[in-house]
Amino acid sequence: MCSSVGLAPSTPVEQCLAAVKADVAKDGVAAPAADVAGLQKVVAGAQEHGIDLKVVVMETSPPIDTPLRDIATEIGHANPGATVLVLSPGWAGTYSTTYDRVLLEAGQDVAKTAPNPVVGTQAFVDQLQTPDFPWVGFTITLVIGVTAAAVLTRVLQLRAKRSQHTQIPAEQVE
The missing domain is CATH 1.20.5 (Single alpha-helices involved in coiled-coils or other helix-helix interfaces)
Structure with a gap:
């Protein structure tokens, strides 16, 4: 998580989380510099469709995906009404009070298999906008x-x- 805000991996988790929350509060994105501009465009596009999207991108993956959902939940609590996507290589975690878990997990599945975080985030947004079967x-x-x-x-x-x-x-x- 620390890598998404440019901090060393040895930085205490609480300090990293505070930095991620602050970064997300600015523009909806906490990610490595190379991905920020593309992710900001996806977040702006989501906003045009009524989705308050927040995105966190981690450069390394934890051993299991649970910490990503925990981070998404923390960011979601700090941004009421937001839908949060946390990506790492091969994993994704989400949080939302707007969308149900089934739809979020379908979005996670397409996001985590994308070739890069920008494409994955756009695929996630597209999945959220896909009509459900009645x-x-x-x-x-x-x-x-x-x-x-x-x-x-x-x-x-x-x-x-x-x-x-x-x-x-x-x-x-x-």
């Missing part, structure tokens, strides 16, 4: 369709049974 409507339609098919099947069974009884000769009924 599962509720689909489920309701499916339930109604299955119910109608079951009722229709039962009605046809009863008709077939009645017509079978009316076709039986009178001497067989006795």
Whole structure:
């Protein structure tokens, strides 16, 4: 995390986090200098679409991805209403009170596999803007369709049974 604000890796974590928060507060981005301009453009584009995006890019990855989500949560708490993306080589962590975890994780998946942080961040924003499949409507339609098919099947069974009884000769009924 320290590398995203130009501090040495030996800097205490609390000091690095404070520097990252301050950097993000300025322009929405805490990243190595080479990525800042491109990320600022992506953040500005996201803002035009109503997404308050904050991005942190780390030059090295932790052993697991959990610390990235922890950092994203810290940045999110410092920036209420923001959606936060933290990227490292091969990992991503997110935080948002606006988007659900499923959508965030879908965005993480496309962001962490991108060739660089700018492309990954843009892919993340694009994923947030992708319309969801209307599962509720689909489920309701499916339930109604299955119910109608079951009722229709039962009605046809009863008709077939009645017509079978009316076709039986009178001497067989006795």
